[in-house]
Amino acid sequence: MKNTILGALLLLSITLLAQGEKEKITETVNQSVIKSHIGFLASDALKGRDTPSPELDIAAEYIKSRFVQYGVSTADGMDSYFQEVPMKSLKAATEGTLSLAGDEYSLKDDFLLLDGGKDLEGPIAYVEYGSTEDLEKGKVEGKIVVALCGDGTVQNPRAWFRISREKRSKAKELGAIALVELYNSSQMPWSLLVRFLSRDQVGLNAEEGPSLTHIWMNRSVDDLENLTKKKQTGSLTVSGNSQEAFVSKNVVGFVEGTDENLKNEIVVYSAHYDHVGIGQADDSGDTIYNGARDNAVGTVTVLSAAENIARYPTKRSALFVLFTGEEKGLLGSQYFIDNSPVEHSKMVYCFNSDNGGYNDTSIATIIGLSRTTAGDIISEACKAFELEATDDPAPEQNLFDRSDNVRFATKGIPAPTFGMGFTAFDEEIGKYYHQPADEPETLDYNYLEKFFSAYVLSCRMIANAEETPFWVEGDKYYEVGKQLYNR
Numbered sequence: 364m365k366n367t368i369l370g371a372l373l374l375l376s377i378t379l380l381a382q383g384e385k386e387k388i389t390e391t392v393n394q395s396v397i398k399s400h401i402g403f404l405a406s407d408a409l410k411g412r413d414t415p416s417p418e419l420d421i422a423a424e425y426i427k428s429r430f431v432q433y434g435v436s437t438a439d440g441m442d443s444y445f446q447e448v449p450m451k452s453l454k455a456a457t458e459g460t461l462s463l464a465g466d467e468y469s470l471k472d473d474f475l476l477l478d479g480g481k482d483l484e485g486p487i488a489y490v491e492y493g494s495t496e497d498l499e500k501g502k503v504e505g506k507i508v509v510a511l512c513g514d515g516t517v518q519n520p521r522a523w524f525r526i527s528r529e530k531r532s533k534a535k536e537l538g539a540i541a542l543v544e545l546y547n548s549s550q551m552p553w554s555l556l557v558r559f560l561s562r563d564q565v566g567l568n569a570e571e572g573p574s575l576t577h578i579w580m581n582r583s584v585d586d587l588e589n590l591t592k593k594k595q596t597g598s599l600t601v602s603g604n605s606q607e608a609f610v611s612k613n614v615v616g617f618v619e620g621t622d623e624n625l626k627n628e629i630v631v632y633s634a635h636y637d638h639v640g641i642g643q644a645d646d647s648g649d650t651i652y653n654g655a656r657d658n659a660v661g662t663v664t665v666l667s668a669a670e671n672i673a674r675y676p677t678k679r680s681a682l683f684v685l686f687t688g689e690e691k692g693l694l695g696s697q698y699f700i701d702n703s704p705v706e707h708s709k710m711v712y713c714f715n716s717d718n719g720g721y722n723d724t725s726i727a728t729i730i731g732l733s734r735t736t737a738g739d740i741i742s743e744a745c746k747a748f749e750l751e752a753t754d755d756p757a758p759e760q761n762l763f764d765r766s767d768n769v770r771f772a773t774k775g776i777p778a779p780t781f782g783m784g785f786t787a788f789d790e791e792i793g794k795y796y797h798q799p800a801d802e803p804e805t806l807d808y809n810y811l812e813k814f815f816s817a818y819v820l821s822c823r824m825i826a827n828a829e830e831t832p833f834w835v836e837g838d839k840y841y842e843v844g845k846q847l848y849n850r
Protein backbone atom coordinates (compact mmCIF):
# COMPACT_ATOMS: atom_id res chain seq x y z
CA MET A 364 0.00 0.00 0.00
CA LYS A 365 1.48 3.34 -1.08
CA ASN A 366 -0.14 5.69 1.39
CA THR A 367 0.56 4.39 4.89
CA ILE A 368 -2.00 6.64 6.60
CA LEU A 369 -4.67 5.45 4.20
CA GLY A 370 -3.53 1.89 4.78
CA ALA A 371 -3.70 2.30 8.56
CA LEU A 372 -7.19 3.84 8.34
CA LEU A 373 -8.41 1.00 6.17
CA LEU A 374 -7.15 -1.60 8.61
CA LEU A 375 -8.67 0.33 11.52
CA SER A 376 -12.03 0.41 9.79
CA ILE A 377 -11.86 -3.35 9.25
CA THR A 378 -11.04 -3.81 12.95
CA LEU A 379 -13.99 -1.66 14.03
CA LEU A 380 -16.27 -3.53 11.68
CA ALA A 381 -15.07 -6.81 13.16
CA GLN A 382 -15.88 -5.63 16.71
CA GLY A 383 -19.37 -4.52 15.75
CA GLU A 384 -20.17 -7.86 14.12
CA LYS A 385 -18.56 -10.02 16.79
CA GLU A 386 -21.53 -9.84 19.15
CA LYS A 387 -23.80 -11.28 16.47
CA ILE A 388 -21.51 -14.28 16.18
CA THR A 389 -21.45 -15.23 19.85
CA GLU A 390 -25.25 -15.26 19.81
CA THR A 391 -25.43 -18.22 17.44
CA VAL A 392 -22.09 -20.05 17.60
CA ASN A 393 -21.51 -22.12 20.72
CA GLN A 394 -20.00 -25.44 21.71
CA SER A 395 -23.22 -27.32 22.42
CA VAL A 396 -24.59 -26.59 18.94
CA ILE A 397 -21.26 -27.53 17.33
CA LYS A 398 -21.04 -30.77 19.32
CA SER A 399 -24.52 -31.88 18.42
CA HIS A 400 -24.01 -31.26 14.67
CA ILE A 401 -20.65 -33.01 14.46
CA GLY A 402 -21.74 -35.73 16.89
CA PHE A 403 -24.61 -36.63 14.59
CA LEU A 404 -22.95 -36.25 11.17
CA ALA A 405 -19.84 -38.21 12.20
CA SER A 406 -21.63 -40.78 14.35
CA ASP A 407 -21.19 -44.51 13.71
CA ALA A 408 -24.89 -44.55 12.80
CA LEU A 409 -24.09 -42.58 9.61
CA LYS A 410 -21.46 -45.17 8.64
CA GLY A 411 -18.98 -42.71 7.18
CA ARG A 412 -21.43 -41.02 4.71
CA ASP A 413 -20.31 -42.84 1.59
CA THR A 414 -21.60 -41.89 -1.88
CA PRO A 415 -24.02 -43.56 -2.43
CA SER A 416 -25.48 -44.77 0.87
CA PRO A 417 -28.78 -44.40 2.73
CA GLU A 418 -26.74 -42.76 5.51
CA LEU A 419 -25.53 -40.01 3.17
CA ASP A 420 -29.17 -39.29 2.35
CA ILE A 421 -29.89 -39.08 6.08
CA ALA A 422 -27.11 -36.50 6.39
CA ALA A 423 -28.75 -34.54 3.55
CA GLU A 424 -32.10 -34.64 5.38
CA TYR A 425 -30.36 -33.42 8.55
CA ILE A 426 -28.86 -30.43 6.73
CA LYS A 427 -32.20 -29.64 5.12
CA SER A 428 -33.97 -29.76 8.50
CA ARG A 429 -31.47 -27.27 9.90
CA PHE A 430 -32.12 -24.93 6.96
CA VAL A 431 -35.85 -25.13 7.65
CA GLN A 432 -35.29 -24.54 11.37
CA TYR A 433 -33.08 -21.49 10.72
CA GLY A 434 -35.45 -19.89 8.21
CA VAL A 435 -33.13 -20.38 5.23
CA SER A 436 -35.21 -20.57 2.02
CA THR A 437 -34.84 -22.57 -1.17
CA ALA A 438 -32.83 -20.92 -3.95
CA ASP A 439 -34.57 -19.08 -6.80
CA GLY A 440 -35.34 -21.52 -9.58
CA MET A 441 -35.30 -24.54 -7.23
CA ASP A 442 -38.47 -25.99 -5.75
CA SER A 443 -36.64 -27.89 -3.00
CA TYR A 444 -33.46 -27.74 -0.92
CA PHE A 445 -32.14 -30.72 -2.87
CA GLN A 446 -30.39 -30.52 -6.20
CA GLU A 447 -30.56 -34.04 -7.58
CA VAL A 448 -27.22 -35.20 -8.93
CA PRO A 449 -27.38 -38.09 -11.44
CA MET A 450 -24.55 -40.55 -10.77
CA LYS A 451 -23.54 -44.09 -11.59
CA SER A 452 -21.55 -46.79 -9.84
CA LEU A 453 -19.14 -48.62 -12.07
CA LYS A 454 -18.08 -52.09 -11.12
CA ALA A 455 -14.62 -52.65 -12.56
CA ALA A 456 -13.99 -55.25 -15.28
CA THR A 457 -12.09 -58.34 -14.16
CA GLU A 458 -10.90 -59.48 -17.55
CA GLY A 459 -10.47 -57.89 -20.96
CA THR A 460 -8.61 -57.99 -24.24
CA LEU A 461 -8.11 -55.09 -26.60
CA SER A 462 -6.94 -55.75 -30.10
CA LEU A 463 -5.61 -52.83 -32.15
CA ALA A 464 -4.12 -53.06 -35.62
CA GLY A 465 -3.33 -56.74 -35.20
CA ASP A 466 -1.75 -56.56 -31.75
CA GLU A 467 -3.39 -57.85 -28.58
CA TYR A 468 -3.34 -56.08 -25.21
CA SER A 469 -4.60 -57.18 -21.82
CA LEU A 470 -6.56 -55.40 -19.10
CA LYS A 471 -4.45 -53.73 -16.36
CA ASP A 472 -1.06 -54.67 -17.87
CA ASP A 473 -1.73 -52.64 -21.02
CA PHE A 474 -5.02 -50.82 -20.71
CA LEU A 475 -7.66 -49.56 -18.26
CA LEU A 476 -11.36 -49.15 -18.78
CA LEU A 477 -12.41 -45.68 -17.57
CA ASP A 478 -16.04 -45.72 -18.66
CA GLY A 479 -18.57 -47.75 -20.64
CA GLY A 480 -17.19 -51.15 -21.59
CA LYS A 481 -18.97 -53.66 -23.78
CA ASP A 482 -17.67 -55.93 -26.53
CA LEU A 483 -17.16 -54.04 -29.77
CA GLU A 484 -15.40 -54.14 -33.11
CA GLY A 485 -14.72 -51.59 -35.84
CA PRO A 486 -12.28 -49.58 -37.92
CA ILE A 487 -9.71 -47.32 -36.21
CA ALA A 488 -9.62 -43.54 -36.63
CA TYR A 489 -6.36 -41.99 -35.39
CA VAL A 490 -6.95 -38.34 -34.41
CA GLU A 491 -3.77 -37.02 -32.70
CA TYR A 492 -4.94 -35.26 -29.50
CA GLY A 493 -8.60 -35.56 -30.38
CA SER A 494 -9.45 -31.87 -30.31
CA THR A 495 -12.91 -31.00 -31.58
CA GLU A 496 -11.36 -30.12 -34.92
CA ASP A 497 -9.35 -33.39 -35.07
CA LEU A 498 -12.47 -35.39 -34.28
CA GLU A 499 -14.56 -33.64 -36.90
CA LYS A 500 -11.86 -34.12 -39.53
CA GLY A 501 -11.38 -37.77 -38.56
CA LYS A 502 -14.84 -38.96 -39.70
CA VAL A 503 -15.13 -41.00 -36.53
CA GLU A 504 -18.67 -42.34 -36.91
CA GLY A 505 -18.80 -46.08 -36.19
CA LYS A 506 -15.07 -46.11 -35.39
CA ILE A 507 -12.68 -46.77 -32.51
CA VAL A 508 -11.08 -43.38 -31.96
CA VAL A 509 -7.41 -43.50 -30.96
CA ALA A 510 -5.86 -40.31 -29.55
CA LEU A 511 -3.01 -39.15 -27.35
CA CYS A 512 -3.82 -38.17 -23.75
CA GLY A 513 -4.11 -34.43 -23.05
CA ASP A 514 -3.97 -31.58 -25.53
CA GLY A 515 -0.24 -31.35 -26.13
CA THR A 516 0.25 -28.38 -23.77
CA VAL A 517 -0.14 -29.81 -20.24
CA GLN A 518 1.83 -32.75 -18.85
CA ASN A 519 -0.34 -33.46 -15.82
CA PRO A 520 -2.41 -36.70 -15.74
CA ARG A 521 -5.07 -35.02 -13.57
CA ALA A 522 -5.53 -32.39 -16.27
CA TRP A 523 -5.56 -35.10 -18.93
CA PHE A 524 -8.40 -36.74 -17.11
CA ARG A 525 -10.36 -33.48 -17.15
CA ILE A 526 -9.58 -32.85 -20.82
CA SER A 527 -10.69 -36.36 -21.76
CA ARG A 528 -14.25 -35.61 -20.62
CA GLU A 529 -14.64 -33.13 -23.48
CA LYS A 530 -13.10 -35.50 -26.00
CA ARG A 531 -15.38 -38.25 -24.85
CA SER A 532 -18.57 -36.28 -25.20
CA LYS A 533 -17.56 -34.92 -28.62
CA ALA A 534 -16.57 -38.39 -29.87
CA LYS A 535 -19.87 -39.76 -28.63
CA GLU A 536 -21.82 -36.97 -30.29
CA LEU A 537 -20.08 -37.75 -33.59
CA GLY A 538 -21.06 -41.43 -33.33
CA ALA A 539 -17.72 -43.03 -32.36
CA ILE A 540 -17.96 -46.47 -30.71
CA ALA A 541 -14.97 -46.08 -28.35
CA LEU A 542 -12.25 -43.64 -27.32
CA VAL A 543 -8.79 -45.06 -26.70
CA GLU A 544 -6.23 -42.60 -25.30
CA LEU A 545 -2.54 -43.43 -25.28
CA TYR A 546 -1.03 -42.73 -21.87
CA ASN A 547 2.63 -42.01 -21.31
CA SER A 548 3.57 -39.99 -18.22
CA SER A 549 6.59 -39.93 -15.92
CA GLN A 550 4.54 -37.97 -13.33
CA MET A 551 2.30 -40.91 -12.58
CA PRO A 552 3.67 -44.33 -13.47
CA TRP A 553 1.30 -46.85 -15.03
CA SER A 554 1.32 -49.15 -11.98
CA LEU A 555 0.02 -46.33 -9.77
CA LEU A 556 -2.67 -45.47 -12.29
CA VAL A 557 -3.76 -49.12 -12.31
CA ARG A 558 -4.13 -49.03 -8.52
CA PHE A 559 -6.37 -45.96 -8.69
CA LEU A 560 -8.42 -46.73 -11.77
CA SER A 561 -9.01 -50.46 -11.67
CA ARG A 562 -11.16 -50.17 -8.53
CA ASP A 563 -14.92 -49.81 -8.53
CA GLN A 564 -15.74 -46.16 -9.22
CA VAL A 565 -18.52 -43.65 -8.86
CA GLY A 566 -19.02 -40.99 -11.51
CA LEU A 567 -21.49 -38.42 -12.77
CA ASN A 568 -24.17 -39.73 -15.06
CA ALA A 569 -24.96 -36.45 -16.74
CA GLU A 570 -24.84 -37.64 -20.34
CA GLU A 571 -27.88 -39.01 -22.13
CA GLY A 572 -27.94 -42.71 -23.00
CA PRO A 573 -25.25 -45.34 -22.44
CA SER A 574 -21.67 -44.14 -21.89
CA LEU A 575 -19.03 -44.29 -24.57
CA THR A 576 -16.38 -46.92 -23.94
CA HIS A 577 -13.29 -45.02 -22.80
CA ILE A 578 -9.86 -46.60 -22.47
CA TRP A 579 -6.46 -45.40 -21.33
CA MET A 580 -3.69 -47.44 -22.84
CA ASN A 581 -0.12 -47.73 -21.62
CA ARG A 582 1.81 -46.79 -24.78
CA SER A 583 4.38 -44.24 -25.77
CA VAL A 584 4.18 -42.12 -28.91
CA ASP A 585 6.79 -44.31 -30.60
CA ASP A 586 4.17 -47.00 -31.04
CA LEU A 587 1.92 -44.84 -33.14
CA GLU A 588 3.18 -45.57 -36.58
CA ASN A 589 1.31 -48.82 -36.95
CA LEU A 590 -1.94 -47.30 -35.74
CA THR A 591 -1.89 -44.41 -38.16
CA LYS A 592 -1.89 -46.66 -41.24
CA LYS A 593 -5.16 -46.82 -43.14
CA LYS A 594 -7.78 -49.59 -42.91
CA GLN A 595 -6.75 -50.82 -39.50
CA THR A 596 -9.35 -52.39 -37.25
CA GLY A 597 -9.72 -53.07 -33.57
CA SER A 598 -11.90 -54.92 -31.10
CA LEU A 599 -12.58 -55.17 -27.40
CA THR A 600 -13.90 -57.96 -25.18
CA VAL A 601 -14.49 -57.35 -21.46
CA SER A 602 -16.19 -59.18 -18.63
CA GLY A 603 -17.08 -58.70 -14.98
CA ASN A 604 -17.99 -55.03 -15.30
CA SER A 605 -21.38 -53.42 -14.73
CA GLN A 606 -23.00 -50.02 -14.24
CA GLU A 607 -25.81 -48.86 -12.02
CA ALA A 608 -27.42 -45.43 -12.10
CA PHE A 609 -28.47 -43.64 -8.89
CA VAL A 610 -29.32 -40.14 -7.72
CA SER A 611 -27.44 -38.29 -4.97
CA LYS A 612 -28.08 -34.81 -3.58
CA ASN A 613 -26.44 -31.44 -3.18
CA VAL A 614 -28.21 -29.45 -0.45
CA VAL A 615 -28.78 -25.79 -1.33
CA GLY A 616 -30.25 -22.92 0.74
CA PHE A 617 -30.62 -19.18 0.22
CA VAL A 618 -30.92 -15.98 2.27
CA GLU A 619 -31.61 -12.76 0.40
CA GLY A 620 -29.37 -9.76 1.07
CA THR A 621 -30.64 -6.57 2.70
CA ASP A 622 -29.01 -3.96 0.47
CA GLU A 623 -31.02 -2.83 -2.55
CA ASN A 624 -28.00 -3.12 -4.88
CA LEU A 625 -25.61 -5.49 -3.17
CA LYS A 626 -28.26 -8.19 -2.78
CA ASN A 627 -27.80 -8.95 -6.47
CA GLU A 628 -24.31 -10.18 -5.59
CA ILE A 629 -24.32 -13.68 -4.12
CA VAL A 630 -21.68 -15.09 -1.78
CA VAL A 631 -21.51 -18.90 -1.83
CA TYR A 632 -20.69 -20.77 1.40
CA SER A 633 -19.83 -24.35 0.58
CA ALA A 634 -18.43 -27.65 1.86
CA HIS A 635 -18.75 -31.32 0.99
CA TYR A 636 -20.79 -33.42 3.40
CA ASP A 637 -19.84 -36.89 2.13
CA HIS A 638 -16.92 -39.02 3.30
CA VAL A 639 -15.44 -42.41 2.38
CA GLY A 640 -17.80 -44.81 4.21
CA ILE A 641 -16.80 -48.20 5.55
CA GLY A 642 -13.43 -49.74 4.78
CA GLN A 643 -10.48 -51.71 6.02
CA ALA A 644 -10.34 -52.16 9.81
CA ASP A 645 -7.68 -50.31 11.82
CA ASP A 646 -5.70 -51.90 14.69
CA SER A 647 -8.67 -51.56 17.04
CA GLY A 648 -10.97 -53.34 14.58
CA ASP A 649 -12.91 -50.17 13.71
CA THR A 650 -14.19 -50.15 10.11
CA ILE A 651 -16.23 -46.93 10.11
CA TYR A 652 -14.44 -43.95 8.62
CA ASN A 653 -16.44 -41.33 10.51
CA GLY A 654 -15.09 -38.23 8.79
CA ALA A 655 -15.44 -35.83 11.72
CA ARG A 656 -12.68 -33.52 10.49
CA ASP A 657 -13.24 -34.49 6.84
CA ASN A 658 -15.75 -33.02 6.43
CA ALA A 659 -18.35 -32.88 9.19
CA VAL A 660 -16.36 -29.83 10.32
CA GLY A 661 -16.72 -28.17 6.90
CA THR A 662 -20.42 -28.99 6.82
CA VAL A 663 -20.81 -27.30 10.20
CA THR A 664 -18.95 -24.16 9.06
CA VAL A 665 -21.69 -23.77 6.45
CA LEU A 666 -24.47 -24.63 8.92
CA SER A 667 -23.01 -22.08 11.37
CA ALA A 668 -23.00 -19.41 8.66
CA ALA A 669 -26.55 -20.35 7.64
CA GLU A 670 -27.93 -20.05 11.16
CA ASN A 671 -26.22 -16.73 11.73
CA ILE A 672 -26.99 -15.11 8.38
CA ALA A 673 -30.62 -16.28 8.45
CA ARG A 674 -30.98 -14.48 11.78
CA TYR A 675 -28.96 -11.40 10.78
CA PRO A 676 -28.99 -11.19 6.97
CA THR A 677 -26.01 -9.53 5.31
CA LYS A 678 -26.03 -6.87 2.59
CA ARG A 679 -25.11 -9.41 -0.08
CA SER A 680 -27.23 -12.50 -0.62
CA ALA A 681 -26.04 -15.87 0.67
CA LEU A 682 -26.15 -19.25 -1.05
CA PHE A 683 -25.33 -22.25 1.15
CA VAL A 684 -24.26 -25.37 -0.75
CA LEU A 685 -23.34 -28.78 0.68
CA PHE A 686 -21.84 -31.06 -1.95
CA THR A 687 -22.16 -34.81 -2.37
CA GLY A 688 -19.49 -37.06 -3.90
CA GLU A 689 -16.37 -34.95 -3.20
CA GLU A 690 -14.40 -38.01 -2.17
CA LYS A 691 -15.31 -39.70 -5.46
CA GLY A 692 -13.72 -36.90 -7.50
CA LEU A 693 -15.41 -33.57 -6.69
CA LEU A 694 -18.62 -34.83 -8.33
CA GLY A 695 -21.26 -32.78 -6.50
CA SER A 696 -19.45 -29.50 -7.11
CA GLN A 697 -18.87 -30.43 -10.75
CA TYR A 698 -22.58 -30.98 -11.23
CA PHE A 699 -23.46 -27.84 -9.29
CA ILE A 700 -21.27 -25.53 -11.36
CA ASP A 701 -22.53 -27.08 -14.62
CA ASN A 702 -26.16 -26.78 -13.50
CA SER A 703 -26.13 -23.91 -11.02
CA PRO A 704 -29.46 -22.31 -10.14
CA VAL A 705 -27.88 -18.84 -10.51
CA GLU A 706 -25.65 -17.39 -13.23
CA HIS A 707 -21.94 -17.70 -12.54
CA SER A 708 -21.41 -13.95 -12.84
CA LYS A 709 -23.85 -13.35 -9.96
CA MET A 710 -21.75 -15.49 -7.61
CA VAL A 711 -19.06 -13.02 -6.56
CA TYR A 712 -17.22 -15.20 -4.05
CA CYS A 713 -17.15 -18.79 -2.89
CA PHE A 714 -15.95 -19.36 0.67
CA ASN A 715 -15.41 -23.11 0.82
CA SER A 716 -14.43 -25.25 3.81
CA ASP A 717 -12.66 -28.59 3.58
CA ASN A 718 -10.63 -30.29 6.29
CA GLY A 719 -8.06 -33.04 6.36
CA GLY A 720 -7.10 -32.43 9.99
CA TYR A 721 -5.23 -30.00 12.24
CA ASN A 722 -2.00 -29.84 14.21
CA ASP A 723 -1.96 -26.23 15.43
CA THR A 724 -4.84 -24.73 17.43
CA SER A 725 -3.46 -21.19 17.33
CA ILE A 726 -4.17 -20.80 13.62
CA ALA A 727 -6.74 -21.29 10.85
CA THR A 728 -5.34 -22.35 7.50
CA ILE A 729 -6.92 -20.71 4.49
CA ILE A 730 -5.85 -22.24 1.20
CA GLY A 731 -5.69 -19.19 -1.06
CA LEU A 732 -5.72 -16.58 1.74
CA SER A 733 -3.46 -14.17 -0.11
CA ARG A 734 -4.95 -14.89 -3.53
CA THR A 735 -8.12 -12.81 -3.13
CA THR A 736 -8.62 -9.22 -1.97
CA ALA A 737 -10.65 -10.50 1.02
CA GLY A 738 -7.44 -11.81 2.65
CA ASP A 739 -7.17 -8.86 5.09
CA ILE A 740 -10.80 -9.26 6.15
CA ILE A 741 -10.36 -12.98 6.84
CA SER A 742 -7.17 -12.34 8.83
CA GLU A 743 -8.91 -9.69 10.91
CA ALA A 744 -11.91 -11.95 11.57
CA CYS A 745 -9.59 -14.71 12.76
CA LYS A 746 -7.74 -12.28 15.02
CA ALA A 747 -11.06 -11.28 16.63
CA PHE A 748 -11.26 -14.87 17.91
CA GLU A 749 -7.58 -15.20 18.84
CA LEU A 750 -6.59 -17.16 15.76
CA GLU A 751 -3.92 -16.30 13.27
CA ALA A 752 -4.91 -16.78 9.62
CA THR A 753 -2.19 -18.59 7.68
CA ASP A 754 -1.97 -19.52 4.02
CA ASP A 755 -1.24 -22.88 2.41
CA PRO A 756 1.77 -24.49 4.20
CA ALA A 757 2.39 -26.94 1.34
CA PRO A 758 1.86 -25.16 -2.00
CA GLU A 759 3.67 -28.00 -3.79
CA GLN A 760 0.70 -30.24 -2.94
CA ASN A 761 -1.52 -27.93 -4.99
CA LEU A 762 -4.35 -28.21 -2.46
CA PHE A 763 -6.11 -25.19 -3.95
CA ASP A 764 -6.92 -27.15 -7.08
CA ARG A 765 -7.89 -30.34 -5.24
CA SER A 766 -11.08 -29.40 -3.43
CA ASP A 767 -14.56 -28.25 -4.49
CA ASN A 768 -13.46 -24.59 -4.58
CA VAL A 769 -11.57 -25.23 -7.82
CA ARG A 770 -14.87 -25.75 -9.68
CA PHE A 771 -15.66 -22.09 -8.94
CA ALA A 772 -12.11 -20.80 -9.45
CA THR A 773 -11.82 -22.20 -12.98
CA LYS A 774 -14.97 -20.23 -13.89
CA GLY A 775 -13.35 -17.07 -12.50
CA ILE A 776 -15.14 -16.93 -9.14
CA PRO A 777 -12.69 -16.13 -6.27
CA ALA A 778 -12.80 -19.23 -4.07
CA PRO A 779 -10.44 -19.91 -1.15
CA THR A 780 -10.87 -22.85 1.24
CA PHE A 781 -11.11 -22.22 4.99
CA GLY A 782 -9.67 -25.06 7.06
CA MET A 783 -8.45 -26.05 10.51
CA GLY A 784 -4.89 -25.05 11.34
CA PHE A 785 -2.14 -27.21 9.93
CA THR A 786 1.52 -26.48 9.38
CA ALA A 787 2.59 -29.62 7.50
CA PHE A 788 1.38 -33.09 6.56
CA ASP A 789 2.84 -34.69 9.68
CA GLU A 790 2.07 -37.72 11.85
CA GLU A 791 -0.67 -35.89 13.75
CA ILE A 792 -2.56 -35.28 10.49
CA GLY A 793 -1.88 -38.81 9.22
CA LYS A 794 -3.32 -40.34 12.41
CA TYR A 795 -6.81 -39.15 11.45
CA TYR A 796 -6.78 -38.32 7.73
CA HIS A 797 -9.06 -40.86 6.00
CA GLN A 798 -8.81 -43.15 9.03
CA PRO A 799 -11.45 -44.78 11.27
CA ALA A 800 -9.95 -42.68 14.10
CA ASP A 801 -11.42 -39.45 12.67
CA GLU A 802 -14.14 -39.49 15.35
CA PRO A 803 -16.10 -36.61 16.95
CA GLU A 804 -14.69 -37.26 20.44
CA THR A 805 -11.11 -36.70 19.28
CA LEU A 806 -11.79 -33.03 18.46
CA ASP A 807 -10.81 -29.98 20.51
CA TYR A 808 -14.11 -28.10 20.93
CA ASN A 809 -12.55 -25.01 22.50
CA TYR A 810 -10.60 -24.63 19.31
CA LEU A 811 -13.60 -25.40 17.13
CA GLU A 812 -15.67 -22.68 18.78
CA LYS A 813 -13.04 -20.12 17.80
CA PHE A 814 -12.67 -21.69 14.38
CA PHE A 815 -16.38 -21.57 13.52
CA SER A 816 -16.71 -18.09 14.99
CA ALA A 817 -13.84 -16.85 12.84
CA TYR A 818 -15.41 -18.40 9.75
CA VAL A 819 -18.83 -16.87 10.35
CA LEU A 820 -17.32 -13.46 11.13
CA SER A 821 -15.31 -13.67 7.89
CA CYS A 822 -18.53 -14.49 6.01
CA ARG A 823 -20.36 -11.51 7.50
CA MET A 824 -17.52 -9.09 6.80
CA ILE A 825 -17.07 -10.26 3.21
CA ALA A 826 -20.82 -10.10 2.56
CA ASN A 827 -21.13 -6.61 4.09
CA ALA A 828 -17.95 -5.04 2.68
CA GLU A 829 -18.44 -2.09 0.36
CA GLU A 830 -16.00 -3.46 -2.15
CA THR A 831 -16.70 -6.71 -4.00
CA PRO A 832 -13.84 -9.15 -3.36
CA PHE A 833 -11.78 -10.28 -6.34
CA TRP A 834 -8.64 -12.16 -7.32
CA VAL A 835 -5.33 -10.50 -6.54
CA GLU A 836 -3.77 -9.15 -9.72
CA GLY A 837 -1.54 -11.68 -11.46
CA ASP A 838 -3.29 -14.72 -9.97
CA LYS A 839 -3.71 -17.76 -12.18
CA TYR A 840 -7.49 -17.14 -12.26
CA TYR A 841 -7.37 -13.32 -12.47
CA GLU A 842 -7.94 -13.09 -16.23
CA VAL A 843 -10.81 -15.56 -16.38
CA GLY A 844 -12.35 -13.64 -13.45
CA LYS A 845 -12.11 -10.38 -15.36
CA GLN A 846 -13.92 -11.97 -18.26
CA LEU A 847 -16.63 -13.44 -16.09
CA TYR A 848 -17.51 -10.17 -14.37
CA ASN A 849 -16.66 -7.82 -17.28
CA ARG A 850 -14.19 -5.95 -15.07
Ligand SMILES: [Zn+2]
Pocket residue numbers: 657690797
Ligand atom coordinates in the same frame (compact mmCIF):
# COMPACT_ATOMS: atom_id res chain seq x y z
ZN1 LIG B 1 -11.30 -36.46 2.25
